[in-house]
Amino acid sequence: MFLLLRPVRLLLRAMVLDSTPAQMSLGFAAGVMIGLVPRGNLLAIVLAFVLAATRLNLGIAALGALLAALIGSQFDTVFDQLGWMILSRPELADVWTWMYSQPLLPWTSFNNSVVMGSFVTGLLLFLPLHFCTRPLFNRYACTLSTYGKRSWLVRFITGAEMADRLGSV
Amino acid sequence: MRWKWILPRFIIVAMLVGFLQFGVDPLLHYAGVHSLQAITGAKVDINSVSTSFFPPSARIDGLALASRSRPGKNILELNQLSFRLEPHSLSRRRFVVRDARMEGLQFDTVRNDNGQLPFQQVPEETEPSWLAEKLADASRDWLQEMESTAFEQLDPNQLQTWRLGQTLYQEWDTRFQELSGEARGLEPRVKNLRDQFRRLRELPPIEQIEQGVRLAQSTDQLLRDVENLNQQLRQVAPRLKSDVESLDNARKSDQELVKNKIAAFHPDAGFLSRTLLGRDLYLQIAQLLSWVETFSEYQSGLEDQLRPERGDGRWLAVLPEHPSPDFHLQNLAFSGIMSIRKEPVAWHGTLTDLSSDSLLLGQPTILQAAATGANEIRLTITSDPTAEDGTTSIVASWLDHDGFSIAAGRPEELQLRVALEEPRWDLNLQLGGKGLKGFLSLNTNVRDVSVDSEGSVRPELLQATRTALASVSQFRAAAAISGELKKPRVELSSDLGHQLAGGMKNAFAEQFETAKTAMLASIDRKATGFLDQLKSRCESEYTRLSKENTELLAQLREVQTLTAALSSPGGNPGLVLKQVSQSKLLSERDRNRLQKVDGTIEEFKQKLNRNTKGVLLGAPLAPPASVPRATDPLALPGLLPGNLPQLLQKSGTSSSTKKKPGIEMLPEIIPGLKWDR
Numbered sequence: 001m002f003l004l005l006r007p008v009r010l011l012l013r014a015m016v017l018d019s020t021p022a023q024m025s026l027g028f029a030a031g032v033m034i035g036l037v038p039r040g041n042l043l044a045i046v047l048a049f050v051l052a053a054t055r056l057n058l059g060i061a062a063l064g065a066l067l068a069a070l071i072g073s074q075f076d077t078v079f080d081q082l083g084w085m086i087l088s089r090p091e092l093a094d095v096w097t098w099m100y101s102q103p104l105l106p107w108t109s110f111n112n113s114v115v116m117g118s119f120v121t122g123l124l125l126f127l128p129l130h131f132c133t134r135p136l137f138n139r140y141a142c143t144l145s146t147y148g149k150r151s152w153l154v155r156f157i158t159g160a161e162m163a164d165r166l167g168s169v
Numbered sequence: 170m171r172w173k174w175i176l177p178r179f180i181i182v183a184m185l186v187g188f189l190q191f192g193v194d195p196l197l198h199y200a201g202v203h204s205l206q207a208i209t210g211a212k213v214d215i216n217s218v219s220t221s222f223f224p225p226s227a228r229i230d231g232l233a234l235a236s237r238s239r240p241g242k243n244i245l246e247l248n249q250l251s252f253r254l255e256p257h258s259l260s261r262r263r264f265v266v267r268d269a270r271m272e273g274l275q276f277d278t279v280r281n282d283n284g285q286l287p288f289q290q291v292p293e294e295t296e297p298s299w300l301a302e303k304l305a306d307a308s309r310d311w312l313q314e315m316e317s318t319a320f321e322q323l324d325p326n327q328l329q330t331w332r333l334g335q336t337l338y339q340e341w342d343t344r345f346q347e348l349s350g351e352a353r354g355l356e357p358r359v360k361n362l363r364d365q366f367r368r369l370r371e372l373p374p375i376e377q378i379e380q381g382v383r384l385a386q387s388t389d390q391l392l393r394d395v396e397n398l399n400q401q402l403r404q405v406a407p408r409l410k411s412d413v414e415s416l417d418n419a420r421k422s423d424q425e426l427v428k429n430k431i432a433a434f435h436p437d438a439g440f441l442s443r444t445l446l447g448r449d450l451y452l453q454i455a456q457l458l459s460w461v462e463t464f465s466e467y468q469s470g471l472e473d474q475l476r477p478e479r480g481d482g483r484w485l486a487v488l489p490e491h492p493s494p495d496f497h498l499q500n501l502a503f504s505g506i507m508s509i510r511k512e513p514v515a516w517h518g519t520l521t522d523l524s525s526d527s528l529l530l531g532q533p534t535i536l537q538a539a540a541t542g543a544n545e546i547r548l549t550i551t552s553d554p555t556a557e558d559g560t561t562s563i564v565a566s567w568l569d570h571d572g573f574s575i576a577a578g579r580p581e582e583l584q585l586r587v588a589l590e591e592p593r594w595d596l597n598l599q600l601g602g603k604g605l606k607g608f609l610s611l612n613t614n615v616r617d618v619s620v621d622s623e624g625s626v627r628p629e630l631l632q633a634t635r636t637a638l639a640s641v642s643q644f645r646a647a648a649a650i651s652g653e654l655k656k657p658r659v660e661l662s663s664d665l666g667h668q669l670a671g672g673m674k675n676a677f678a679e680q681f682e683t684a685k686t687a688m689l690a691s692i693d694r695k696a697t698g699f700l701d702q703l704k705s706r707c708e709s710e711y712t713r714l715s716k717e718n719t720e721l722l723a724q725l726r727e728v729q730t731l732t733a734a735l736s737s738p739g740g741n742p743g744l745v746l747k748q749v750s751q752s753k754l755l756s757e758r759d760r761n762r763l764q765k766v767d768g769t770i771e772e773f774k775q776k777l778n779r780n781t782k783g784v785l786l787g788a789p790l791a792p793p794a795s796v797p798r799a800t801d802p803l804a805l806p807g808l809l810p811g812n813l814p815q816l817l818q819k820s821g822t823s824s825s826t827k828k829k830p831g832i833e834m835l836p837e838i839i840p841g842l843k844w845d846r
Contacts, residue, residue, distance in 0.1 A: 052181050055174060080482045087485040100487040106262035114482030 019057040021137035022130075027051070028137075029129035031061035033122030035068025036079075038115055042107035060137075064129075068122075075121075076114055083117025194218050201229075209244065211235035212284045225254040235284025236277075243280055247505065248273030258497075261489070266498045274505030328426070329419040330692055334699030337412050341703060344405075345710040351398050352717050358391050359721055362728055388729040395721045402714055409707050413700060420696035427688050442646060442666030449575055450648045453594070454609055454659055457563075461600065462654055494526040509544045510573075516540035518548070527554045543570050560601040567594040572616065585634070587641075590616040598650060605654055610647040637672025641665065 019027070034047045051061055072079075087096065099105045109115045198218040205213040216231030228251040234244045252269035259265075362384065369380055504517040518538030524530045533553035540546040545568040552561040569592050576586045591614060598607035618638045622631055646663035 052178055058177075076482070084483055084485075096485060096487045097489065101261070101490040103260035106489075111485040111487045112482050113485070117482075 019060075019141070021134055021141045023055060024057045024060045024137040024141060025130045025134040026054075027056035027058065027061035028064040028133050029126045030054075030056055031064025031066075032068040032129055033119075033126055034061070035065035035070075036072045036118040036122045036125075038072075038109075038112075038118065041109035041112075041115060042104060043109065043115060043119060046108070072118060075118075079117030079121060080113045081117065082120060083113035083115065086116055086120060087111060087113060189222070194220055197227075205234060206286060209234050209237060210286070211237040211244075212282070212286060225256055225259055227252060227254075233278075233280070235280060237285070240283035240285055241280055243278045243284065244276070246273075246275045246278045247271055247503075252498075252501075258493070262495065263493055264496045265493075267500065269498060269501040271501060271503035272505070274503050276505075276507055328423040328692060330416070330423045330696045330699070333416055333419045334696065334703075337416060338699065338703055338706070341409070341412070341707060345706070345714075348398070348401060348405075348714055349710070351401075352714055352721075355391065355395055355398065355721055356717075358387075358394075359724055359728075362387060362391065363724070366728060366731065385729065388725055392722070392725045392729060395718060395725060398714075399718050399722065402711065402718060405707065405711055409703075413703065416696060416700055416703070420692060423692050423696075424689055427685060427692065439662065439666055442663035443661050447661055450609060450611065450646065450661060451659060454648060454650060454657070457596065457598070457609075458605075458654060458657060461563075492529060494524040494529050496523075496525040497530060498523040503538075507540065509540075509546075510571075512543065514540045514542050514544055514546075516546070527552065531555060544568070545570070560599045563596060563598040563600070563607075565594075565596040569593075572613075584621050585638070586619045586621070587615055587638075588617040590614040600654070605650060605652065605657060607650050608647050609650065610645065612643075612645050614643045615641050637669055640672060641668050644668065 030047075030051045034044060034051060037044045037047065052058065086092070096111060099110060110119075194217075197220060198215055201218060202213050202215055212235040214231065214233040214235075215229060218227065218229050220227045228249065230249050232250060233246040236242045236244045249272045250269070252266045255265040255267055365380070365384055365387075369377055369384070372380055498520065499522065501520040501523070502517075503520070504515075506513045507516050508514070516538055518536065520536045521534070522530060522532040523534045524532070527534060533551050533555065535552075536548070536550040538546070538548040546565070547567075548563075548565045550561065550563050572588065572590045572592060574586055574588045576584055593612045595610045595612070596607070598605060598609075618641065620631060620634050620638065644663060644665035646661065646665060649660045649662070650657055651660075652658040
């Protein structure tokens with residue numbers, strides 16, 4: 001039981017608890033970037049892997065991705081225009097050709113105007129979102145952490161683990 | 170701290186690997202079933218889907234696509250479909266299938282359930298409108314139709330003589346009815362005039378004068394009307410003559426027409442071909458087009474499925490260093506069993522170079538299939554977008570060793586049945602966009618021909634048909650297809666129709682000759698009849714109306730004369746009496762009496778003239794114009810002016826007594842004369 005519950009507890013802590021305000025704000029910005037990019041291409045998966053590989057707050061990132069996905073589809077026209085503006089630049093044509101000839105890169109659908117536009121938008125919004133949300137997380141990080149620790153799921157898992165340990169002794 | 174970071178990431182990776190290992194196949198199964206169901210609109214069964222990433226390959230077992238329009242039937246069913254993807258291309262987002270195999274492919278198989286999705290209305294399978302039209306045309310009774318076509322040319326109602334004769338008779342009938350009506354309208358007026366004239370003597374003298382004037386005016390008006398009618402009657406003769414000439418010309422024209430028409434009669438070979446072969450050919454074409462249409466619908470449904478949920482955006486056409494289509498099926502071998510006339514026939518084929526962009530690939534897609542056995546089938550479908558017209562061509566041939574029969578007509582009347590030996594169907598169809606062009610042909614030997622009749626078909630027709638068909642040993646038929654996929658134009662032609670038409674023409678020739686003779690005689694008879702009828706009718710009506718008109722005219726002139734005399738104050742009573750007594754206005758008895766009176770007056774006058782010359786009756790009589798009408802109230806028509814008071818005094822009657830004016834005073838004036846009312 002211990003071996004089963006511990007990974008879950010660690011995952012939960014990694015996702016919700018024990019994060020600094022900077023990790024939270026960066027996680028939120030990264031989540032928004034992932035949420036804006038349409039699904040069904042390698043770019044979104046790679047971004048998700050990169051996010052998972054960092055120490056950013058995954059819970060906050062998931063929240064950001066969810067919000068961005070909800071509102072992102074409303075701005076497809078804007079993404080399309082922006083993406084096409086980038087893709088159609090003649091000086092970048094060779095870059096696209098080279099990229100398209102490489103393994104795996106075509107799976108990112110980078111040559112699609114909406115994918116390119118949303119990805120660039122996410123990149124452009126990354127730092128502003130980080131700096132804008134950081135003061136908020138500074139102020140409410142403790143509150144969120146406390147709220148998370150008091151939630152019935154966390155209490156159930158941590159309590160069960162403690163009881164399991166005591167029982168094994 | 171390190172484990173706190175590693176362990177969650179490890180768990181995520183493990184979950185991902187677990188999903189790829191155990192979740193992809195069920196997910197693909199689910200996605201495949203739902204996508205195909207969205208395309209076909211009916212149930213899709215897949216027994217299992219198994220994939221592997223190294224090397225990338227997939228295998229689908231037990232695929233069955235139910236038919237939406239035919240519950241309980243599968244569109245196709247296959248036992249296994251397996252393929253391998255080329256990894257190098259896959260890493261560049263290109264699906265290249267080098268070799269694929271499809272085994273146990275069958276069409277139109279039976280399902281255990283009805284195959285319909287819940288809450289989905291099953292569309293009614295209706296045959297296309299063009300097919301309904303063509304089948305209706307083909308189902309017409311061929312022999313009856315031909316017979317009616319032939320004899321329609323001999324239909325009397327088509328001839329000018331009939332139409333003109335009937336029209337003229339009706340016109341003249343109407344005309345005479347109008348004239349009779351006008352004449353009948355005049356009779357009461359004349360009668361009324363006569364009555365008024367009779368009543369005139371009952372009126373006081375002054376009123377007699379006034380009434381006499383009015384009667385004279387009415388008489389003039391009536392006389393004009395009668396003369397008008399008379400004028401119309403005089404115009405009848407020239408018009409009638411002209412009409413009779415027209416009718417005679419029509420007769421000559423019709424006789425010439427009948428001779429030429431029957432000489433030019435030829436049965437409609439196209440119609441014969443359509444009725445004999447149309448049904449089978451049209452159904453074959455309809456089935457073929459329905460396959461093409463279904464395939465097009467499924468293709469568009471597949472494109473809809475591939476469309477992303479988010480905005481499609483625009484794709485930059487990036488030309489990689491080695492451009493090739495995103496999907497390329499290099500070779501697919503398939504085999505299965507198809508059912509032809511409910512008999513299973515093994516078949517096999519290959520599909521090569523099926524790609525998402527044939528233009529980029531530069532290779533046409535070719536499907537080749539063949540079946541051997543009792544039915545030899547060869548099918549080649551080539552889709553070549555690189556061609557100028559960018560069409561898909563379908564070339565197929567089907568040799569049926571067993572042969573089959575075609576039938577035309579209804580068994581209850583007359584049915585023709587032709588048994589075909591080794592018929593060979595050839596199809597060549599070009600599809601470009603929505604347009605299509607091509608043909609379906611049938612080339613066959615005739616094994617046996619039978620003509621059966623259960624109805625009351627004339628024996629000579631039956632014999633003629635048999636004779637015509639006896640010489641047919643082989644024929645060709647072709648249906649030219651053009652127009653659009655949804656509304657194709659199908660034109661059928663066959664030498665069978667020409668062979669039959671020629672035979673029929675000879676067989677019918679004798680009958681037509683007889684019919685022609687009868688027809689010419691009939692035209693002559695009918696035209697003569699019309700002329701006689703018209704003449705007779707016109708003659709009798711004209712005579713009657715003329716007689717009536719003459720009588721009316723005579724009576725009116727008489728009335729006119731009398732009224733003129735009566736209204737004249739200086740009139741001679743003897744003359745008046747003579748006119749009245751000779752007229753037909755009074756009864757026979759009154760006329761006799763008046764004639765007696767007239768005689769007595771004449772005698773009386775002679776006596777007076779002899780004894781008292783110029784005493785009573787001034788000689789000569791004063792002219793009417795010199796008599797002042799207004800100063801002599803007793804100046805009645807027919808009486809001498811100024812002398813009536815003396816006459817009245819002599820007979821002892823007061824001048825103020827005006828009980829018996831005019832003619833009725835005569836018995837009192839003339840002794841011995843009795844006035845009997």
